Amino acid sequence: MKPFSLLSAAGLASLVSAASSTTLGRSDNSTYYNPVLPGWHSDPSCTQVDGTFFCATSTFISFPGIPIYASRDLINWKLVSHAWNRESQLPGVSWNTTGQQQGMYAPTLRHHDGEFYVVCEYLVTNNNIGVVFRSADPFSDAAWGDPVLFDAGTIDPDLFWDDDGRAYVATQGIVLQEIDLETGELSRPPVSLWNGTGGVWPEGPHLYRKDGWYYLLIAEGGTELDHSITMARSRNLTGPYEAYECNPVLTNRGTDEYFQTVGHGDLFQDPAGGWWGMSLATRSGPAWEVYPMGREAVLFPVAWDEGEWPVLQPVRGEMSGWTLPPTSREVPGDGPFNSDPDVYDFEAGTPIPRNLVYWRVPREGAFAVTAGGLRVVPSRNNLTGTPYSEATPELSGQQGLSFIGRRQTDTLFAFSVDLTFRPRQAGQEAGVAVFLTQVNHIDLGVVLLPGEGSNSSCASRRKQEAAETQWLALRFRAEGTGEPPEPKTVAVPAGWLDAGPIRLSIEAANATHYSLAAAPAADPDARVVVGTASAALVSGGNGSFVGSLVGAYATCNGAGAGVECPEGGDAYFNRWRYSGLGQYVSETEIV
Numbered sequence: 001m002k003p004f005s006l007l008s009a010a011g012l013a014s015l016v017s018a019a020s021s022t023t024l025g026r027s028d029n030s031t032y033y034n035p036v037l038p039g040w041h042s043d044p045s046c047t048q049v050d051g052t053f054f055c056a057t058s059t060f061i062s063f064p065g066i067p068i069y070a071s072r073d074l075i076n077w078k079l080v081s082h083a084w085n086r087e088s089q090l091p092g093v094s095w096n097t098t099g100q101q102q103g104m105y106a107p108t109l110r111h112h113d114g115e116f117y118v119v120c121e122y123l124v125t126n127n128n129i130g131v132v133f134r135s136a137d138p139f140s141d142a143a144w145g146d147p148v149l150f151d152a153g154t155i156d157p158d159l160f161w162d163d164d165g166r167a168y169v170a171t172q173g174i175v176l177q178e179i180d181l182e183t184g185e186l187s188r189p190p191v192s193l194w195n196g197t198g199g200v201w202p203e204g205p206h207l208y209r210k211d212g213w214y215y216l217l218i219a220e221g222g223t224e225l226d227h228s229i230t231m232a233r234s235r236n237l238t239g240p241y242e243a244y245e246c247n248p249v250l251t252n253r254g255t256d257e258y259f260q261t262v263g264h265g266d267l268f269q270d271p272a273g274g275w276w277g278m279s280l281a282t283r284s285g286p287a288w289e290v291y292p293m294g295r296e297a298v299l300f301p302v303a304w305d306e307g308e309w310p311v312l313q314p315v316r317g318e319m320s321g322w323t324l325p326p327t328s329r330e331v332p333g334d335g336p337f338n339s340d341p342d343v344y345d346f347e348a349g350t351p352i353p354r355n356l357v358y359w360r361v362p363r364e365g366a367f368a369v370t371a372g373g374l375r376v377v378p379s380r381n382n383l384t385g386t387p388y389s390e391a392t393p394e395l396s397g398q399q400g401l402s403f404i405g406r407r408q409t410d411t412l413f414a415f416s417v418d419l420t421f422r423p424r425q426a427g428q429e430a431g432v433a434v435f436l437t438q439v440n441h442i443d444l445g446v447v448l449l450p451g452e453g454s455n456s457s458c459a460s461r462r463k464q465e466a467a468e469t470q471w472l473a474l475r476f477r478a479e480g481t482g483e484p485p486e487p488k489t490v491a492v493p494a495g496w497l498d499a500g501p502i503r504l505s506i507e508a509a510n511a512t513h514y515s516l517a518a519a520p521a522a523d524p525d526a527r528v529v530v531g532t533a534s535a536a537l538v539s540g541g542n543g544s545f546v547g548s549l550v551g552a553y554a555t556c557n558g559a560g561a562g563v564e565c566p567e568g569g570d571a572y573f574n575r576w577r578y579s580g581l582g583q584y585v586s587e588t589e590i591v
């Protein structure tokens with residue numbers, strides 16, 4: 001070893017300054033709040049390139065799929081693209097997807113040789129499809145190419161390049177296969193790497209090369225209250241892998257923490273060399289009954305010394321860890337930041353806002369920004385539809401469901417939109433909904449109903465001289481996990497329609513309930529709360545992998561033929577507003 005006295009003055013100075021900046025960094029730790037990516041953002045996979053962090057998350061059957069979020073400071077995350085953003089990337093696949101929780105499972109996002117890669121498995125009955133999307137520009141939808149397909153046996157592919165440049169996918173199990181990224185061809189048979197520590201569903205693998213080791217990080221215990229992250233390592237890619245004696249390295253199982261289901265994560269470094277991880281978590285407390293936002297993405301600091309196992313900091317609402325990069329919203333791209341409010345006025349010719357998503361690929365022309373606002377052409381299926389049948393797939397929602405929504409990203413929020421709607425035939429309906437799945441949703445619609453109702457429908461009756469009488473109603477209905485409230489139908493008060501659009505709103509004024517209300521847009525004080533419903537309806541159950549969306553819909557409730565509703569039921573939405581009113585970071589603290 002070189003004696004100290006032989007070090008040049010400059011060398012000594014740099015050594016001292018390195019040591020002091022490290023010390024400073026540690027004593028100057030940052031405080032922040034989880035989740036950093038609130039709302040339905042499960043299975044985050046992240047990487048850092050030239051000082052910008054990127055994360056991809058699961059989207060199941062919602063479309064566009066696999067959002068890419070970018071951040072300079074790990075706190076402000078901007079939606080910059082979706083890896084799956086065009087029907088032509090996977091023709092016909094979305095409309096063949098019947099199950100509410102099929103579709104794009106957990107992706108892995110990596111950067112290699114100047115390109116971004118997203119590898120994922122799309123689940124569709126009897127035909128699971130492995131996909132590798134590539135892009136040189138993650139800030140552009142168009143730059144994501146058509147995927148290379150591969151025949152993965154199971155879900156959750158990782159993508160890892162070994163020192164020799166060969167690429168590998170590890171999947172649920174945990175098994176490893178080499179992949180040809182040009183053709184999708186996989187080596188066979190898969191090599192079993194590790195079965196975990198005994199928890200169910202060893203899955204969500206990620207491989208890291210560090211200090212001469214291959215580190216294997218996996219999720220174990222299932223994505224519910226027993227979820228965890230465990231690790232093993234080997235000197236050899238194919239094993240044998242030795243389990244860490246202090247597993248799990250991260251979990252909140254068996255605790256009474258507000259953040260539960262912590263698991264399925266990924267590790268990455270900041271530009272200063274500090275390690276971090278993102279994983280999913282559910283803000284449910286151990287009762288795990290009310291968690292409409294589903295599985296959200298949380299950030300935790302990681303201390304990972306040379307040759308040692310990493311130390312992952314337990315997930316809480318308020319966190320303290322490595323100094324965060326300086327706050328910055330200087331991120332390219334034209335998408336919104338995930339935590340920003342929506343203020344959308346749908347000026348003709350503008351694109352549909354990037355954070356609004358659909359349930360499967362929409363029918364062509366179903367959504368358009370027109371001079372009248374956001375036009376939604378109704379789907380024959382309502383938000384529930386009928387169970388899938390080959391004879392009438394259009395009534396199952398499979399061939400397009402006219403719903404558009406954004407993630408509920410806040411425990412407490414207010415959402416409203418102004419509806420212009422002139423239904424002509426019974427069954428035509430348009431409204432707003434909290435939507436988890438087709439069997440978990442809470443709706444408030446304006447609907448034309450057949451039969452004798454109230455006199456408020458005289459206007460529409462006069463207009464069309466239909467043989468049967470019809471009346472216009474505000475209809476509240478809910479279905480989902482647990483006990484839904486009784487549906488409620490009240491006449492649209494006289495004069496509301498003549499006064500212009502109707503403002504429909506959804507509010508979460510507390511953490512457990514939504515209230516759905518209507519008012520003439522011109523007279524918001526005339527607001528009537530039509531119904532309230534428990535957020536437990538849109539928590540778990542048939543939608544345990546997904547998270548609630550808040551948005552607008554139009555339907556003709558099965559009238560019409562094929563995929564076409566009777567004419568005249570188009571709905572126009574204007575003045576779309578969503579604003580967060582509070583985040584719970586524990587059972588009792590709101591930030």
Ligand SMILES: *[C@@H]1O[C@H](CO)[C@@H](O)[C@H](O)[C@H]1NC(C)=O
Nearest residue numbers: 090091092093094095096127
């Ligand atoms: C969709 O399903 C139909 C009927 O099962 C099948 O014939 C068709 O090949 C499928 N298309 C795709 C793209 O999977």
Ligand SMILES: *[C@@H]1O[C@H](CO)[C@@H](O)[C@H](O)[C@H]1NC(C)=O
Nearest residue numbers: 173174192193194195239241
């Ligand atoms: C994991 O379990 C399977 C099935 O029991 C077994 O075939 C395989 O060898 C195990 N893998 C390892 C790495 O122990």
Ligand SMILES: *[C@@H]1O[C@H](CO)[C@@H](O)[C@H](O)[C@H]1NC(C)=O
Nearest residue numbers: 234235236237238239240241
């Ligand atoms: C590493 O794997 C290779 C073949 O895959 C094998 O020949 C070698 O013995 C392994 N080394 C160790 C230390 O297990």
Ligand SMILES: *[C@@H]1O[C@H](CO)[C@@H](O)[C@H](O)[C@H]1NC(C)=O
Nearest residue numbers: 026027029301303313321322
């Ligand atoms: C700063 O954060 C790191 C990473 O979480 C942790 O290891 C360290 O103990 C913290 N230092 C202080 C002084 O809290």
Ligand SMILES: *[C@@H]1O[C@H](CO)[C@@H](O)[C@H](O)[C@H]1NC(C)=O
Nearest residue numbers: 451452453454455456458471
């Ligand atoms: C409609 O109004 C008329 C006259 O005001 C009244 O006699 C009738 O009962 C009303 N019908 C309904 C269904 O309310």
Ligand SMILES: *[C@@H]1O[C@H](CO)[C@@H](O)[C@H](O)[C@H]1NC(C)=O
Nearest residue numbers: 509510511512513514515532
């Ligand atoms: C939450 O709001 C609902 C509906 O407004 C109400 O019934 C319930 O009592 C509220 N819960 C709490 C804890 O305030």
Ligand SMILES: *[C@@H]1O[C@H](CO)[C@@H](O)[C@H](O)[C@H]1NC(C)=O
Nearest residue numbers: 099100101437438439541542
């Ligand atoms: C919802 O869950 C129930 C109970 O697990 C199941 O029987 C039903 O088929 C599910 N419905 C849908 C649409 O997935």
Ligand SMILES: *[C@@H]1O[C@H](CO)[C@@H](O)[C@H](O)[C@H]1NC(C)=O
Nearest residue numbers: 380381382385386395557558
């Ligand atoms: C939803 O649509 C189905 C037909 O697709 C219909 O049977 C059902 O009654 C509708 N629900 C309501 C509340 O109108």
